Amino acid sequence: MSRSAVRSPAQDPVGALHHALHMRLASGQRFAALLGRGDPDAGTSLTALVAHDGDVTALSATLPAGVTHYPALTPQLPAAFWYERAIHDLVGLLPDGHPRLDPLVLPHRDDASRLLPHPGAPGQPDRIEPYERALSVHLHGTGVFTIPHGPVRSGVFESVEYLVETPGEDIPHLRIRPHAKHRGVQKRFEGMTVDDGVLLAERVEGIASVAHALAFAHAVETLAVARVPVAAAMIRVLHAELERIANHLDVLGKLTDAAGLAVATARFGLHKEHTLRLVGALSGSRFGRGVVVPGGVTALPRLPADEVTAELDRLQHAINGDVRALLDTSSFLDRVRTAGPLDPELARTHGALGPIGRGSGCTDDCRASRPYDGYQQLAPPPVAVRSAGDAQARMQVRIDEIEAAFYLTRQAIGRLPDCDTDQLSVVAQPGAGQAVGWAEAPQGEVLYLLDVDDAARISYCAPRSASFHNLMLFPSIFVGDILTDFPFNEASFGLSIAGVVM
Amino acid sequence: MPWVLRGLRNGVVTTGYPRRSDPYAEAFPASVRPLVVGSANGVPVDDTLCPTGAIHNRAGALQLDAGQCILCGRCVRERPDLFGWVSGSQTARLHRQALVVPQLPETDEAVELVRRQLAARVRRMFRRSVHIRHVDAGSDGSEEWEALALLNPVYDVHRLGIFFTASPRHADVLLITGVGSHGMAEPLRRTVEATPRPLVVIAAGTDAVSGGLVAPSYAVAEGIGELVDVDVWVPGSPPSPFSLLHALLLAVGRIPPEGR
Numbered sequence: 033m034s035r036s037a038v039r040s041p042a043q044d045p046v047g048a049l050h051h052a053l054h055m056r057l058a059s060g061q062r063f064a065a066l067l068g069r070g071d072p073d074a075g076t077s078l079t080a081l082v083a084h085d086g087d088v089t090a091l092s093a094t095l096p097a098g099v100t101h102y103p104a105l106t107p108q109l110p111a112a113f114w115y116e117r118a119i120h121d122l123v124g125l126l127p128d129g130h131p132r133l134d135p136l137v138l139p140h141r142d143d144a145s146r147l148l149p150h151p152g153a154p155g156q157p158d159r160i161e162p163y164e165r166a167l168s169v170h171l172h173g174t175g176v177f178t179i180p181h182g183p184v185r186s187g188v189f190e191s192v193e194y195l196v197e198t199p200g201e202d203i204p205h206l207r208i209r210p211h212a213k214h215r216g217v218q219k220r221f222e223g224m225t226v227d228d229g230v231l232l233a234e235r236v237e238g239i240a241s242v243a244h245a246l247a248f249a250h251a252v253e254t255l256a257v258a259r260v261p262v263a264a265a266m267i268r269v270l271h272a273e274l275e276r277i278a279n280h281l282d283v284l285g286k287l288t289d290a291a292g293l294a295v296a297t298a299r300f301g302l303h304k305e306h307t308l309r310l311v312g313a314l315s316g317s318r319f320g321r322g323v324v325v326p327g328g329v330t331a332l333p334r335l336p337a338d339e340v341t342a343e344l345d346r347l348q349h350a351i352n353g354d355v356r357a358l359l360d361t362s363s364f365l366d367r368v369r370t371a372g373p374l375d376p377e378l379a380r381t382h383g384a385l386g387p388i389g390r391g392s393g394c395t396d397d398c399r400a401s402r403p404y405d406g407y408q409q410l411a412p413p414p415v416a417v418r419s420a421g422d423a424q425a426r427m428q429v430r431i432d433e434i435e436a437a438f439y440l441t442r443q444a445i446g447r448l449p450d451c452d453t454d455q456l457s458v459v460a461q462p463g464a465g466q467a468v469g470w471a472e473a474p475q476g477e478v479l480y481l482l483d484v485d486d487a488a489r490i491s492y493c494a495p496r497s498a499s500f501h502n503l504m505l506f507p508s509i510f511v512g513d514i515l516t517d518f519p520f521n522e523a524s525f526g527l528s529i530a531g532v533v534m
Numbered sequence: 535m536p537w538v539l540r541g542l543r544n545g546v547v548t549t550g551y552p553r554r555s556d557p558y559a560e561a562f563p564a565s566v567r568p569l570v571v572g573s574a575n576g577v578p579v580d581d582t583l584c585p586t587g588a589i590h591n592r593a594g595a596l597q598l599d600a601g602q603c604i605l606c607g608r609c610v611r612e613r614p615d616l617f618g619w620v621s622g623s624q625t626a627r628l629h630r631q632a633l634v635v636p637q638l639p640e641t642d643e644a645v646e647l648v649r650r651q652l653a654a655r656v657r658r659m660f661r662r663s664v665h666i667r668h669v670d671a672g673s674d675g676s677e678e679w680e681a682l683a684l685l686n687p688v689y690d691v692h693r694l695g696i697f698f699t700a701s702p703r704h705a706d707v708l709l710i711t712g713v714g715s716h717g718m719a720e721p722l723r724r725t726v727e728a729t730p731r732p733l734v735v736i737a738a739g740t741d742a743v744s745g746g747l748v749a750p751s752y753a754v755a756e757g758i759g760e761l762v763d764v765d766v767w768v769p770g771s772p773p774s775p776f777s778l779l780h781a782l783l784l785a786v787g788r789i790p791p792e793g794r
Contacts, residue, residue, distance in 0.1 A: 158752060160752040183717075184725050191669075191670040212715065212718045213670070213673075231585050236674065238676030238679075296540075301686030308679075312562070350544075
């Protein structure tokens with residue numbers, strides 16, 4: 033977790049950023065994010081995050097006050113497509129040559145009357161309502177019509193609007209409008225202490241609370257040059273892996289629900305409930321909230337190690353039986369096999385994250401490539417990878433990861449008695465500066481680009497969830513799929529909209 | 535099919551709640567309250583103790599607003615002499631003010647009044663089965679998990695005649711999660727408008743009740759109470775399934791309200 037290198041040649045800063053990015057991507061590094069900050073009237077900056085073995089590097093370009101346009105990166109770097117749309121929505125910069133600058137997180141009027149959040153700039157805007165008329169409504173193709181899914185979905189789902197464009201059966205095109213849930217979280221971080229900030233991080237993407245808290249805490253710990261006690265590092269792994277088990281069980285439950293396998297849905301729902309209860313018994317929160325703080329963890333698990341291990345054994349035994357039965361149910365496998373294929377080449381160039389990337393042959397997992405906390409000491413099992421790229425491959429990756437998560441939780445809880453448990457956290461008083469923190473959420477890598485000022489307050493905080501990075505790929509997996517495949521494709525992605533628009 | 539046998543594997547796992555009390559529901563630390571009742575004079579309570587400002591020291595008496603509390607536990611960790619966890623999942627209330635503990639005396643009357651009004655509204659209609667339409671108005675995603683958990687075999691709300699429905703036209707209860715983002719204001723308004731009367735609205739979760747840690751922000755209201763008339767308030771970040779179930783039963787008048 034390094035302090036970021038800032039490179040910003042005065043002439044053509046974006047060109048230099050582009051060049052630096054190009055060189056790194058050509059040498060096999062992965063484009064992970066493009067984030068904007070500031071107010072065009074007072075000066076803005078663009079920061080690209082590049083992931084590689086051992087570190088995430090931040091490359092920045094500073095644009096002087098008054099500059100409102102810059103040459104878009106998307107034409108050469110398609111993975112920046114959504115990032116530049118979000119930068120346009122939040123910062124107000126116009127990327128020239130962007131292929132389709134539709135609103136993404138906050139539709140606004142592109143005129144002088146607009147009021148924008150300007151993350152990283154001083155002050156908090158009062159109230160900004162989305163300007164729905166900025167949304168594009170055009171549609172092309174003979175006999176094509178749109179089926180809107182959402183924003184209020186049918187069932188208990190997070191709000192998001194999918195516009196399915198179809199001539200009747202196929203889905204040649206899908207548009208995603210996630211903006212309804214935009215909560216302005218990024219701006220909300222600003223001015224907070226890091227102790228409050230970690231609580232907000234837990235609520236950026238509530239089903240991956242632990243991973244977000246970890247990524248945030250890692251950024252703070254880098255700035256504070258703090259080393260987390262071994263016992264805390266193990267407790268962090270324990271909770272991160274239990275969160276992974278719960279999330280993957282949720283996906284299995286939703287996949288079987290889509291297939292109408294009622295008993296399987298009930299069984300996976302039961303296992304998920306038991307997992308959440310175990311997390312609750314350990315920490316007091318069914319989502320492991322309040323465990324991770326900058327510098328360590330708040331408390332020891334509230335259950336003795338042997339009870340935890342016994343419950344893990346019971347849970348794993350029960351899950352394995354149902355997974356075996358599921359992999360033997362041909363009527364179910366027929367639905368997920370070849371559904372929602374994500375082209376491995378696209379996954380690689382996009383830098384697809386988590387089980388979605390690993391189902392299409394991408395091997396990156398920051399627990400292995402940039403290990404943190406207890407993953408440095410424990411021997412993690414090999415990264416689960418499949419190459420088929422379909423919903424089944426993504427499911428298989430998750431099944432393997434459940435297995436690995438049980439192994440890791442047992443290791444972590446087993447190490448605890450040998451650790452010094454008197455001290456579970458160190459003081460993490462961050463010095464002024466910028467740092468990147470990361471953690472592997474069940475959905476994939478979470479990144480936090482964090483700036484702290486001299487008073488140890490957050491002056492800029494940009495979370496980048498795997499959900500944001502991966503949802504961009506969702507429209508491209510409907511090749512050959514029909515309307516009834518939609519629930520399988522959605523469930524197999526297993527993303528959270530809260531983490532997409534924040 | 536192996537699934538038939540797998541379905542029978544663990545016998546009955548369903549809770550007896552509400553007919554019998556459930557040990558998990560009873561033991562779950564679902565709220566925090568001040569331990570010092572009455573005078574807390576001379577006890578300085580630091581402003582940074584609560585990240586959402588849920589703790590007030592009014593005229594020497596400590597009060598905690600569960601509707602603002604995100605259950606981070608910081609006050610219990612730093613001032614165990616003043617604050618403690620409370621077990622029990624029956625956290626839903628019929629009046630926003632009733633979430634403040636210890637309760638003000640005048641709140642009792644207000645709660646009794648809304649209870650009678652709500653009972654008059656739902657008595658005939660919701661006696662047997664109710665249909666719920668869930669709306670996410672800007673949640674962090676965890677509330678949806680807990681709402682969905684009501685359908686798993688442990689809670690199995692179908693046994694109580696409670697069903698989730700896809701259409702607001704069939705709904706009796708709106709279960710609203712999330713802080714009330716401006717982008718969801720219009721879809722939420724349309725959903726409320728499409729729902730037949732009588733209608734009971736539940737604000738599920740601290741975010742929905744007060745905005746929690748997410749508000750104030752340029753993009754959200756301070757809870758969905760600014761957008762719709764709320765009948766039942768459930769705190770929690772997120773509220774556990776038992777708390778949501780408590781809210782649902784309270785909404786349809788099947789159990790008496792707590793804290794009367």
